[in-house]
Amino acid sequence: MKKFSFSHSDLDSKCAFSLSLMRLMAFFVASFVLCSVVFSLSVVLRDPPSDAALRESSSLNPLFQITQDLNNDTSDSVELLQDKLRGGLLVDGFDESSCLSRYQSAMYHLRGLSGNPSSYLISRLRKYEAQHKQCGPYTEFYNKTVEQLRSGKFTESSPCKYVVWISFSGLGNRILTLASAFLYALLTNRVLLVDPGVDMVDLFCEPFPDASWFLPADFPLTAQFNNFSQNSDQCHGKMLKNKSVVNSNVPSFVYLHIVHDYDDHDKLFFVMKSNIFSRKCLG
Secondary structure, three states: OOOOOHHHHHHHHHHHHHHHHHHHHHHHHHHHHHHHHHHHHHHHHHHHHHHHHHHHHHHHHHHHHHHHHHHHHHHHHHHHOOOOOHHOOOOOOOOHOOOOOHHHHHHHHHOOOOOOHHHHHHHHHHHHHHHHHHHHHHOOHHHHHHHHHOOOOOOOOOOOOOOOOOOOHHHHHHHHHHHHHHHHHHHHOOOOOOEOOOOHHHOOOOOOOOOOOOOOOOOOOHHHHOOOOOOOEEEHHHHHOEEEEEOOOOOOOOOOOOOOOOOOHHHHHHHHHHHHHHHOOOO
């Protein structure tokens, strides 16, 4: 059997060589790992993977759409601001500081009107505004009407007839009934006068130029407003029920009880042939 033996110097040199080789390998491995990491980071930062790109694209699209919508809304707002008269529904000439929402209301609706107002509607509004200016509070015809109401004597010669809206119920009901009263005034060639109540002056802008639509405080019937009911002698429904009025005896005014508890006789107001005297009276 052969035996091998090594001296101490041979062992030391071999150990040193082995350690150097291991260090060199470790250096190469570390260098390779570091290069791989650096390369991966450079690729990720420069060119995101396709999945990330898709996710980023999908997340950016809504942002782009929102920005585009905001830009469109802004352009719409600019157009609406330029048309503060709402296509002719409003007229110029008011003091803008007296009621900001009159001309600024266009900004409250970014999409604006669904369509242009009809030319007939515009002409009808202008005609009513002229009528309101002629017959509104403290005009010659209004003062004559007040005199007739106080005296109880009625003549049909006056060109001005009125519908007086009485402030009643909550804000929503007041808005609806006020709009209905204005439509009735347009259809019957009457002038709308509004009972200011407690807060109507602060809630609504004056809609008509050069004449107020609010009923003056000295209007002779104001004190009776809270007492009007279905049982009032001036109630339209009661007059029809009792047949107390004929065409030859037209009252100076009638009270229309059109609220939640109105009865069938009150509803006859909507039947034209049943309210002949209500169409002839002053208000």
